[in-house]
Amino acid sequence: AQKVTQAQTEISVVEKEDVTLDCVYETRDTTYYLFWYKQPPSGELVFLIRRNSFDEQNEISGRYSWNFQKSTSSFNFTITASQVVDSAVYFCALRLVGAQKLVFGQGTRLTINP
Amino acid sequence: DAGVIQSPRHEVTEMGQEVTLRCKPISGHDYLFWYRQTMMRGLELLIYFNNNVPIDDSGMPEDRFSAKMPNASFSTLKIQPSEPRDSAVYFCASSSNRVTQYFGPGTRLTVL
Numbered sequence: 001a002q003k004v005t006q007a008q009t010e011i012s013v014v015e016k017e018d019v020t021l022d023c024v025y026e027t028r029d030t031t032y033y034l035f036w037y038k039q040p041p042s043g044e045l046v047f048l049i050r051r052n053s054f055d056e057q058n059e060i061s062g063r064y065s066w067n068f069q070k071s072t073s074s075f076n077f078t079i080t081a082s083q084v085v086d087s088a089v090y091f092c093a094l095r096l097v098g099a100q101k102l103v104f105g106q107g108t109r110l111t112i113n114p
Numbered sequence: 115d116a117g118v119i120q121s122p123r124h125e126v127t128e129m130g131q132e133v134t135l136r137c138k139p140i141s142g143h144d145y146l147f148w149y150r151q152t153m154m155r156g157l158e159l160l161i162y163f164n165n166n167v168p169i170d171d172s173g174m175p176e177d178r179f180s181a182k183m184p185n186a187s188f189s190t191l192k193i194q195p196s197e198p199r200d201s202a203v204y205f206c207a208s209s210s211n212r213v214t215q216y217f218g219p220g221t222r223l224t225v226l
Contacts, residue, residue: 033213045205045217091157095213100145100170102215104157
């Protein structure tokens with residue numbers, strides 16, 4: 001069975017600080033996809049990024065960056081120079097290639113204080 | 115482009131009443147998913163459709179729950195009769211390439 005663990009339940013930082021959200025996953029399959037979604041206070045789930053298991057290249061998008069390491073089964077998410085608008089619950093998720101079910105972690109509630 | 119549309123956004127009903135949640139997927143997407151989010155269980159997949167056909171309903175909690183997709187642009191999730199433990203946020207999602215699922219804004223259901 002697949003499992004996604006986000007050990008950090010809540011994180012609170014001051015604006016402009018860098019913050020890293022941890023995600024550790026478990027699967028016996030060798031091909032899978034990893035995702036991050038953002039759930040702002042308004043409640044919707046917003047897709048942020050998808051990575052394939054065969055592509056360990058890290059990715060940067062503006063202030064967001066993702067570090068994928070198969071050796072440690074981790075897919076961590078870093079926000080640089082955080083802003084109040086980054087306050088949200090962030091979910092990491094896993095999906096096997098050939099399957100449809102998204103397995104979500106429990107989420108990390110990130111609060112950016114002005 | 116319009117995203118996934120769900121209605122109503124909020125629903126308050128009394129125990130025993132029938133509840134119908136609605137979803138319009140992104141045009142051209144051939145997969146549609148229903149999820150439920152609760153504090154205790156997090157995000158759970160209830161059922162998904164491919165080309166309007168239900169493929170996996172193993173996540174549907176019990177017979178009180180049913181879902182239909184009569185055409186490519188509309189799906190419903192029905193709870194009859196509703197119970198207080200059904201209170202949750204219900205999300206609909208759709209995908210076109212079988213990989214990335216795009217979620218609607220959700221329906222917050224409260225059963226009194």
